[in-house]
Amino acid sequence: MSLDANAITSALSDILGADNVIGQPERMGGYLNEPRKRFHKGASAVVLPPDVAAVQAVARWANENRVALIPQGGNTGLVGAQVPRFGNEVIVSLARLDKVRAIDTAGGVMTAEAGVILENAHKAAEAAGAMFPLWLASQGSARIGGVLSSNAGGVNVLAYGNARELTLGVEAVLADGRLYNGLNSLKKDNTGYDLKDVLVGAEGTLGIITAATLKLYPLPEDYETALVNIASPRQALRLFELLRQRAGGRLNAFEIIPQIGLDIQLRHGMLDKNPTASPSPWYALLEIARPAGAEPGTLQSALEAAFEQGLITDAVIAEALSDRTRMWNFREQMSECQSKEGASIKHDVSVPVNAIPQLIEEGSAAVEKLAPGIRPVPFGHMGDGNIHFNFSQPAGADGKAFMAQYDEAAHEVIYGIVLKLGGSVSAEHGIGQLKSDLLKRVKDPVALEMMRAIKTALDPNGILNPGKMLG
Incomplete structure (x- = not known):
């Protein structure tokens, strides 16, 4: 009973x-x-x-x-x-499990409990002269356990990877109360299945992560940051290729933002100053980390080449921390600003990087045909293929009626294009209960069988986060 x-x-x-x-x-x-x-x-x-x-x-x-x-x-x-x-x-x-247990800068490792707020993990690493590079808009409230359980991404994935790539080991409580003590800090350990990779991204359906060993990196001496004007996502792709050639692994962010995002933020007083150089159909936010001892100027040199090749039409390079902060605020407020314009339909999707222009062109045209007057607002992580393909309601429309009529239909359109391009219907936000039914439709059947077998083995009574991921 x-x-x-x-x-x-x-x-x-x-x-x-x-x-x-x-x-x-x-x-x-x-x-x-x-x-x-x-x-x-x-x-x-x-x-x-x-x-x-x-x-x-x-x-x-x-x-x-x-x-x-x-x-x-x-x-x-x-x-x-x-x-x-x-x-x-x-x-x-897990809020009360909030201790940073250890920091080893020589080994590049920090051991943090699941309740440590991400921003506090950043501060602890920086106080020790190192950097934990996972950076999210919600870092002031997101906690390590949730960040790992959702395999969060953020704006530095291009250089450092998702949460899974930044995790060396985890400690987790299993469904029956046993403790998996996998706080490994080894870069090499070929002693069987990588159980850490099973638990990270499992959304708490296989175990309760209580602590993790996380990778640390040297603090950059500085960042070179710019907000540039581009004509289209196709030009952005060419610019990205140029920057990868010039900066290599030091290119830690390449974000694209449409003009409508700037218009909305200015209209609602979300920016104290326009961070752009001039009006443009699209903007790209670029950032290169400069390690200690490296000469400055890599980004400026690359942008000069981009001007010569006709890839960008204007640019602002951050000259002070306040400039960099303003540019990143512009990017990080993209999700929030849409709420001020009424209802919005959101997609967290990924495709191969070279398919992003096609995704945006086809997806925008298809949904605009479906819902006349709808406003496409695609933005995000161009460098790693993750686009937040959002749509704002037509100006003046009734939000509830708009969502009732077009939410499901727009999802079908966008997910169809994403899958055609070899992409994923969930890039960094996870599955949860929102996409559990969708997962059953789009995931390889053999993969689903393997996932269910793992779930049954680790949680035979189904007590861990039921109704999530696998439903």
Whole structure:
């Protein structure tokens, strides 16, 4: 017989102490209200384990009593992986596991617990003279456990990779309460399956990540940053190729933004100053890391060559930190600014880099034909193939009616083009509950069978984040 919410809260209070359990629905808002406000289920309880042993105790009890658990970091996820799907789950907040356990700059490794806020991980690394390069717009609230569970990307993937590539090892509590102690700091370890890679990106469906060993890099002496005018994504692709030739692995960001993104931000007073040189159909935000001892000027030299080749028409190079900050604010506010224009349809997709112009051209034309007056707002990580292909409602339209009529249809159009181009329907935001049905349609059947076999082996009672990823 299943336990009701009162019985669950009482049992968990006995295990953890009442101060570590929230059973009153009115106190759960911060754990239930995810950023996009698409999911609205309650929870039986929220628990805040103070240490790893407490997480193990919760998992053991939940497994024995068939109570579903949802691991949660900073509740910044965009596909609903971190909030309830059914309304009777227990949210396991890792917020109190917030220690940086160790930093080894010689080995280039930091060991951080799952509840460490990403921005605090940056500060800890920098205080030791190193850099943890995973940079997200939500880094002031996103936590390491959630970042790893969703295999987050961000703006530095081009140079450093996704969260998975930045992780050497993980510590995780399994469904039955056993502790997988995989805090490996070795660059080479060929002793079997890489279990870290199974747990990172699993969205808490295979285990609850409690700590990780993360790669550190030397702090750059400085950055060379520019915002340039480009005529089209096709010109952006040629510019990207030029910059890769000139800067190689030092090119850590190449982001594209359409003119409409600037118009919206200026219209709603989101920028204290226009960061661009002049009006342009498209902009590219470029950044090159300059290591200690390297001569400055790589970016300027590359831009001079780009001017000569007709790839760019104007540019602003950041001369001070305030300039760089303003440019990055312009980029990071792209998702937020759309909310000020009403409803929007969002896609987090990836295609081979050389297919990005075709994706944007075909996708924009197809959805504009489907929904006359709709406003395409594609932007994002040109350098790694990840485009946030968003569409804002027609000006003055009723947002709810617009979403009801076009949301699903626009998804079908864009995902069809993405798959035709050999892309992915989820680039960096994950699957969660938003795309679990879609995954079953587009994923290779053998791959799905392998994933289900892993899930069954590690979580036979199905208590870890049910209804997410595999549904």
